[in-house]
Amino acid sequence: MKILLVFISAAIVNNFVLTYFLGICPFLGVSKRIDTSVNMGLATTFVMSLAAAITWLINHYILIAFNLPFLQNVTYIITIASLVQLVEMFIRKSSPSLYRSLGIFLPLITTNCAILGLTLFAALREYSFIESLSFGIGAGAGFTIALVIMAGIREELEFADVPAPLKGAPMTLLVAGMLALAFMGFAGLLSV
């Protein structure tokens, strides 16, 4: 039950982009078209679930076992960077077509703060292994939802007559603000 709650909480109620402001850079940068944002979302979800599982193992079997929690930050960022590199090499060898659609997004994911944020939140809340995994998949799903909704709105905005000072980033931020207001409606859904 807790596993399902963690998933729904990460995906919708406490959406990573709209309530924790994690992954804002790709959210503002890669949300111009729906198809690219779906691919970006899938690549991020994939890395997030892997990162959640692997950092949990590292945290419990290396950092806590040897009493080194102050190295958490450095270890996590190195783990994520090498993980992304490995995934990129694996996909390039095993599935060239998948590589063509996800490839260019993978290097960007290393500096996506949503991944590091996810692993830090999971460690802070002391999730179990399965809960961490569910948290990772849920956070990825939430990121994808926010990115795709944003891309849909921005595709329509292309045809709108936006006042000159609001063009570009300010308009995107205002739309994100309204989306965040809408997502606040889910706040009563569950209390985790």
Add this chain to the structure above:
Amino acid sequence: MTSQRTLFQEFKKGIWAENPVIKMLLGMCPALAVTNSAVNGLAMGLASTFVVICSSAIVSIIRRFVPGGVRIPTYIIIIAGFVTLADLFLRAYFPVISKALGPYVPLIVVNCMIMGRAEFFASKHPVVPSILDALGTGTGFVWVLVVLGSIREILGSGSIFGVTLLSERIYTPWVVMILPAGAFLSLGLLIALINYLTQRRQGAH
């Protein structure tokens, strides 16, 4: 003294012309996440400034010894080291602020503003200009965070730096301003206002 002026320009450009948040849209994540009060904005700004100055200095010192292929991982490890220092310092001396900022302090590692300064400036310039460039960028980051934090704190809780400005009898706080939605709306409007002023000044010439 031409070199003196260029050094000053390296410092000055980060404050306005190449401001990380307003002009380059870097470091958006902390700019939005921790500015629900002016104090939090100031603390996050100063911590990030410390990290960007130290990491730019080190990156600039070792720029001739780092092979191009591994430079990004090297920079990340340098930045992560200084972030850990800042995190432990805040936890030891300012536990209340450290608790309020939560995991956003360790997240300074992935602040693209710091990586940006290391990659685009410090890796190509000597130590002194790199430090000044980082100081300017940090100052630009601090003022945006403090302004944004003040706007949200005044509107959202009727106070500034914890001092009550508007009492609850005459002013009903806009709670939404200290919630996530208020962060997006106020930063969007702040950038729009600055764009408007810049465009009007350009039009007047």
